[in-house]
Each structure stands twice: as structure tokens, then as C-alpha cells.
Amino acid sequence: MPSVLKTQPWNVHRLPAAEGKRFLVTGGNAGIGYFVAEQLAGTGATVVLGSRDAAKAEAAIASIRSRVPGAKVQHLRLDLADLASLKTSVDALGPDRLDAVVYNAGVALDHPPRRETKDGHELMFATNHLGHFALTGWLAPLLVATPGSRIITTGSFAAKSERLDFDDLQNTHDYRPKRTYGRSKLAQMLFSFELDRRLRAAGSTTLSVVVHPGGALDSLTPSRPQVRVRTTGERLRGLPLGLLVQGKEAGAWPAVRAVLDPDVRGGHLWGPRVFGLRGRPGLAPIWDHLADTTTAARLWAASCDLTGVAPTFTPV
Template structure:
């Protein structure tokens, strides 16, 4: 069952006001992250787009401002592949609190070869999981200073069929791009659920929530030039797929709800209503391999060692 308020059902097209609040969306310059940022900006909040590419961030902010009159958007230079740079990036936020961060940024590759970050980590695991793991430590004081801070980690439907190889987290022995991507997203989801357990254990007011966009295709996504352009031909050819999946604008809905809905609780998973692939957002039951405490504890320890972070990520 959804946790929608009995008095006012959740409406993806009529979001509650978030005026005065501040949200950070990693990878907010493109894809799902762009639409999360656009929708959150429409609530009156200040939305910070975390992106390593300033030109793309500028284009995304211009697009948001053209569609959301009075939108408050900023760019934060953020490179999740460069772990030593993350503390400096957070310092540049120059905020006294942060109401929510959306751990969305990610990379995926369809074909080999295996690539590494400058820190020597496999690129998908390094950016999708390790970068967000380390970023959380530096954001912890700002999130704790908010009245009700939230960390929303964006998982993937692809994680459902994967299992973590705790002895080969960085795919050094057996690299297959699609599987490595799915495992990196599974690692993010395991992190989100484990973070909730740890926040509860220390009595933190910060919530950790996991959400996923379901099946979200570029060809079903409305154009936002120059950020994204879908031609009429592409959209027409994709219409049959629209029976099962959706565009990235709709894929953002569960994530936005996880940020805004006052009924959302820590440790929950939110996704699309129809088979977890399309439709309005609802609460889902997480699969056991995503919430296994023993697996999560080993992943947490390995992630801390690889990133050199505080085991408590700054939450005490």
C-alpha cells in the first residue's frame, strides 16, 4: 500500500510547495536528474545541479528557467570520479543546511573496455556508488542541520537481477558492462538501505530513502533543447514501447516524491506503479538481496576502505 495522505492523494502534476528549502541533485544537468531538478524547481525550492560539466549545467539551468518562471537554480562543480575534490566541492556550496540530496549521477557503458577513475576505481562502480558514498560524509553536517534532511539514492530496475560479488566489487576479474552497471546500482541501493539502519541507530533526524525510475527511454522523453531533443520520428517508433515503459520525465516522479512527500519514511523503496516500469509513483517492497544486512555491512566496510571515509559518514 502507498503511504499517500488520506486527505490529499499525491499528484505528480501538483507538487507541494517547497519554498525556502534547498535540494542538491547530482547529475542534474541531463537525463533523469534533469527532470528531477526541473520538477523540484517548480516547487519554489532552490535546486543545485551537481555536474562536472559547466556548459551542460548552464544549458540545463537555462532550460529550467525557460519552463519554470522564477526558478532558483545553481550549479555546483562536482566530479564524483575525483574523490579528493568532493570536500572542496561541498565547501563551495556555502549553505547552512541542505534539505535533501538526490544521489542520481551515474554512468553506463554498453561495450568494453573497462575504464577507471583517476583514483583507480572501475568507472561505473567508482562514480555510481563510491563517489556518492564519499559525498555523503561531506554533506552530513548540512543534512543534519536541516529540520528533516533526506538522502534519496537512485537505484535501477537493472539491480533486480544482479547480485554483488563482494570479492570482485570492481569487476577486475570478470568485466561485463551491463552486469557491472547493474551491480553498481545494486550497490547504491544496498547503501541506501544500510544508511537508513545506521541513521536510526544513532538517532539521526536524517532519512535515507531509495527510489528508481523504472524503464525510462530517451525516445519517450519530451524535448528540452539543447539538453535533450526527441524527433517526431523517434517518438513515433517508440510508441509501442510506451505500453511498458515511459520517458525520463515520468521516470523522475518516484524520486521527486521520495524528496517531497512528508509521508515518506526512511528505508522505503519508491518506484513506478505498473510492474515497477511505468506510471505514477508508489511504495515497493525491496527484494531481499537489496536489504541483506550482512552483505550491506561487507559492502560498507569495503567502500569505506576504498574511499578513505569515516565509517559513520559524519553522522553521530
């Protein structure tokens, strides 16, 4: 069982070198995704920031380069809410290797009204789950061609108390933003575990891994002037919370470990060690409802229908 797997010590401040490798981080221009990209850039790898906003991506690239001399960072235009655009984005990556993709981008709405994409899908479910699901299908040939590649999906504690409603998968009725967000993250996590099962069945060496950042707050996050500045007031208000949770720089650690650590296996869940809320990244127990293979398979079929994409991984 993953929960009892023995792993080697991991130093978040001394990451293994990864020269020659290439990583894609969706939503790598801000928040936790930015810190995932910054930390991975320090390994010598080429890091591609997937972002629909070119100006924000360029600001993030400038910030990373100011902190990581010689950083190899690129921007890929990527709009997960626009399903028809994803193949074009993947084609722009070129035929080179892709050693890992970190599915970090996401939308979290706090208030009604319910919003839809131009494809007619609820915005959070479409961006957080359906976009990444379809992206997996288009990335599959590139990932399969890279031995030992990894697909890292960022989950959330918001999914822990939620369950999917297949009669209203996109929350058309009785829309509640927080519940809808939690369900979209649950869909992502169920997808990742189902993806791992399908990868194993196909004999693929690609791994599918789930991570979660714990409690990651802006008020505890160090400033990056080109990206976001933490005010003195925010820092002072966040100090007491630092006993329980952490900032987004630390929130990136589980994803970075999942990308780089040779001990990581497909089907793992990684998160902060201290009550799942803060601290160094470690292997976490998988919540019972995430192991529901029937629900996961049903979600996979529904996602194929909604996106028109059916991810397949046939070893070359």
C-alpha cells in the same frame, strides 16, 4: 511494513510548495536528473545541479528557467569520479541548509574495455557508488544541521538479478559492462538501506530513501531544446513502447515524491506503480537481497576503505 503503509493521494502535476528549502541533484544537467531538477524548481525551492560539465549545467539551468519563471537554480561543480575533489565541492555549497540530495548521476558503459578513474577504481562502481558514498560523508554535517533532511538514492532494475562479489568488487576479472553496471547500482541501493539503519541508530532525523525510475526511455521523453531534442523518428518508434514503459520526465516522479512527500519514511523503496515500469509513483516492495544486512555492512566497510571516508551522523 512499508508495502502496506497508507499514504495520501499524490498529484505529480501539483507539487507542494517548498519555498526556503534547498535541494541538490547530482547529474541534474541531463536525463532523469534534469527532470527531477525541473520539477523541484517548480516548488519554489532552490535547486543545485551537481555536474562536472559547466556548459551542460548552464544549458540545463537556462532550460529550467525558460519553463519555470523565477526558478532558483544554481550549478555546483561535482565530479564523482574524482574522490579528492568532493570535499572542495561540498565546501562550495556554503553553510546554508540542505533539505535533500538526490543521488542521480551515473555512468553506464555498454562495451569493453574496462575503464578506471585516476584513483584506480573501476569507472562505473567509482562514479555510481563510491563517489556518492564519499559525498555522503562530506555532506553529513550540512544534512544533520537541517531537520528532516533526506538522501534519495536512484536505484535500477539492473540490480535485481545481480549479486556482489567481494573477491572481485570492482570487476577486475571477467569484466562485463552490463553486469558491472548492475552491480554498481546494487551497491548504491544496499548502501542506502544500510545508511537508513545507521541514521536510525544515531537518532538522526535525516532519512535515506531508495527510488527507481522504472522503464524510462529517451524516445518517450519530451524535448528540452537546450538539453536534448527528441526527433520525430524517435517519437514514432517509441509510441508502441508507451504501453509498457515511459519517458524520463515520468521517470523523475518517484525521486521528486521521495524528496517532498511527508508520508515518505527512511528505508522505503519508491517506483512506478504499474508493474514497476510506468505510471504514478508508489511504494514498492523491497527485493529480498536488498534486505541482506550482512552484505550491506560488509559493503559499507569496504567502501570506507576504498574512499578513505567514513560517513557519520551525529545529531547536533
